[in-house]
Amino acid sequence: MLSEERIKLMTRMAAYEENEGKQYMAIGSYFRSDYMGKQVIHSVISATIAFLIVFGLYVYYHFDILMQDIYKLDLLGMGKKVLYYYAIFVAGYAILTYIVYSVRYNRARKSLRKYYSHLKQLLALYDLEGKSR
Amino acid sequence: MSSLLEIRDVLRDFYSKHEIYLLPFLKFCLAFLVIFTINLNLGASSKLSNMLVVLVVSLLCACLPINMLVVLSMIFTIVHFYEISLECAIAGGAVFLLMFLLYYRFSPRDALVVLLMPLFFGMKIPFVIPIVVGLLCPVTSAVAVGCGVIAYYVISYIKDNATLISSLEADNVIARFRYIVDGLMSNKGVFVVVVAFCATTIIVWLLRRLPVDYCWTIAIFTGSVMMVVILLLGGLNYDTNLTMGRIIVGTLVSILMAFVVQFFAFNVDYSRTEQVQFEDDEYYYYVKAIPKNTVSKSKRAVKKITSVL
Numbered sequence: 212m213l214s215e216e217r218i219k220l221m222t223r224m225a226a227y228e229e230n231e232g233k234q235y236m237a238i239g240s241y242f243r244s245d246y247m248g249k250q251v252i253h254s255v256i257s258a259t260i261a262f263l264i265v266f267g268l269y270v271y272y273h274f275d276i277l278m279q280d281i282y283k284l285d286l287l288g289m290g291k292k293v294l295y296y297y298a299i300f301v302a303g304y305a306i307l308t309y310i311v312y313s314v315r316y317n318r319a320r321k322s323l324r325k326y327y328s329h330l331k332q333l334l335a336l337y338d339l340e341g342k343s344r
Numbered sequence: 345m346s347s348l349l350e351i352r353d354v355l356r357d358f359y360s361k362h363e364i365y366l367l368p369f370l371k372f373c374l375a376f377l378v379i380f381t382i383n384l385n386l387g388a389s390s391k392l393s394n395m396l397v398v399l400v401v402s403l404l405c406a407c408l409p410i411n412m413l414v415v416l417s418m419i420f421t422i423v424h425f426y427e428i429s430l431e432c433a434i435a436g437g438a439v440f441l442l443m444f445l446l447y448y449r450f451s452p453r454d455a456l457v458v459l460l461m462p463l464f465f466g467m468k469i470p471f472v473i474p475i476v477v478g479l480l481c482p483v484t485s486a487v488a489v490g491c492g493v494i495a496y497y498v499i500s501y502i503k504d505n506a507t508l509i510s511s512l513e514a515d516n517v518i519a520r521f522r523y524i525v526d527g528l529m530s531n532k533g534v535f536v537v538v539v540a541f542c543a544t545t546i547i548v549w550l551l552r553r554l555p556v557d558y559c560w561t562i563a564i565f566t567g568s569v570m571m572v573v574i575l576l577l578g579g580l581n582y583d584t585n586l587t588m589g590r591i592i593v594g595t596l597v598s599i600l601m602a603f604v605v606q607f608f609a610f611n612v613d614y615s616r617t618e619q620v621q622f623e624d625d626e627y628y629y630y631v632k633a634i635p636k637n638t639v640s641k642s643k644r645a646v647k648k649i650t651s652v653l
Contacts, residue, residue, distance in 0.1 A: 257445045264438050264445075271434070272525055274518050304446070311450055 217336045224329050232326060238319040246316055247309060254308035258301045266293065349639040352608060368406040375405035375413050378459060381466055382420050385503055388427035392420055414455040418444075421499060428506045431521040435528065439498050443491045454481065454488035461492025462499055468590060470496070472598035474541040475567050476605050478548025479560065486545040490538045497534045500585070501527055533585060536578030544571040555632065557614045564602045568595050611637045 228236075238246060270277065277284070359366055379401055383393040391397065401420075405413045418440045426433035448455055457477055464470045473492065477485045502509070505527060512520045544567045551563035575591050578584060612634045620631045 254449065257449055261442050261445045264441060268435075268438055268525070271518070272522055308450075 214336060214340060217333065217340075220329060220333050220336070224326065224333070227326060231322065235319040235322050235326075238316060239323045243316055247312055250312040251305050251308055254305055255301055258304040259297075262297050262300055346639050348607070349611070349637055352611075353639065371410065371413070372402050372406035375416075376402040378413065378417050378463060379420055381463060382417060382424065385466070385499070386421065386424035386428075386506075388424045388506065392423055411452055411455050414459050417459055425502060428502065429509050429520060431517060431524055432502050432506075432509060434521065435524045436498055436502060439494065439528075443495070447487055447491055451484055451488065454485045457481075457485060457488040458492040458495055461489065462496040465496045465500075469594050469597050469601070470541075471568070471571060471591070471594045472601045474544040474571065475548055475564060475598055475602045478545040478563065478567060479552055479602065479605060480609060481549075483546055483549045486542045486549075489545050490542045493538045493541055494534065497531065497537075498528060501531065531583070533578070533582040536575065536582050536584050537586070540571050540574035540578065543574060544568075552610075557617070560606050560610050564599060564606070568599050568602075571595065613637050 241249070376398065379398050383398065387393050401416060405416065422433050422437045422440065425436045443458070457473065461470060461473055464473055470493075474486075474489050477489055502524070505524075509520060509524065512523060547570055548563045548567035551566055552560050554562075556562070572591055572595050575584060575586060576588060579586060579588070579591075613636070614634060616635045618633045618635075620629075620633065622629050622631075
């Protein structure tokens with residue numbers, strides 16, 4: 212026999228699986244450390260490319276001056292300075308990524324906990340129906 | 345009011361019934377509008393301006409996720425820049441790539457905001473975007489609003505200076521590049537608009553979450569007033585390309601549009617607010633429940649009158 216309560220619960224769960232649940236389930240399949248590690252590595256790569264673009268633009272902008280003074284420049288000191296800026300930029304971006312994705316991971320776990328409780332509820336309804344037969 | 349609510353329900357029903365056809369159609373329309381506007385404004389590449397290309401790409405976008413439209417629009421813009429000069433393509437491409445790398449990793453869904461911002465600037469009502477984004481999106485979308493403003497000003501600067509850039513000596517590529525970068529960086533008005541729009545988005549978002557009656561209306565008005573004040577004060581010191589009349593009229597139109605959005609997204613009846621209080625084993629609950637405005641569909645009864653002569 213059809214159970215209205217069970218159908219309502221299943222519909223709600225199906226809608227969840229189709230929409231926000233899809234994203235949260237993908238996050239929930241990771242351990243926290245693995246998920247955060249993956250996101251931080253992606254961010255370090257993105258930040259490195261972004262820094263290279265900005266550095267490339269800077270060099271292109273000052274190209275004639277750099278070429279003119281190439282023998283007078285303290286290349287080692289300049290390299291150290293660039294690395295220093297790179298480290299600050301990447302570290303800042305990685306920390307921001309850690310905060311954002313840590314909030315997202317917690318939100319996903321919380322939402323999935325609710326979904327699992329609905330699953331348990333559904334199982335209980337099936338059990339109840341089985342006993343009543 | 346009830347007839348408006350009925351129209352809203354009819355529209356909702358129509359959309360939910362035909363969503364499978366309507367969504368690709370709307371995507372097609374948006375893609376066509378965006379690419380057509382890019383071609384109309386920049387129009388440097390005759391190959392991309394061909395209507396057949398526009399139609400084919402728009403059809404493609406109808407089947408692809410919306411973010412692909414953003415990527416294709418960027419490609420179209422960069423190709424047009426390239427036709428003006430290589431340096432324009434490098435500068436414009438770098439700005440778009442930096443946005444893509446640093447922000448869209450966090451929030452790819454907001455890419456649409458960046459796409460719509462130049463479009464609404466073209467329609468002279470960019471002020472609606474920060475208000476509506478503040479009403480409907482999370483607070484992080486304020487960054488997307490800022491990126492959209494920057495994207496518009498980059499496109500606008502290159503479009504306005506295309507002839508001058510092309511006429512600069514072709515052999516001195518660095519001077520050309522420097523001219524473009526200096527032009528983009530020296531326009532402090534952009535930062536005024538970015539600050540005004542981002543602040544509006546954040547204020548609207550903060551206010552519409554307050555547990556007070558008419559919070560959406562309060563958010564729309566406060567956000568709009570704040571935006572006008574920042575733009576006018578900023579406009580006194582820097583060139584924002586926005587005149588006082590345009591700001592005020594545009595904001596008034598934006599307020600109207602924000603109310604239309606409110607009508608569809610948050611239509612509640614405060615006169616029937618209920619305050620309830622209950623408890624369970626762990627908590628006391630103080631709940632304020634505000635009913636949504638709904639109308640029961642009028643049923644048309646067909647009465648057959650037959651008369652025997």
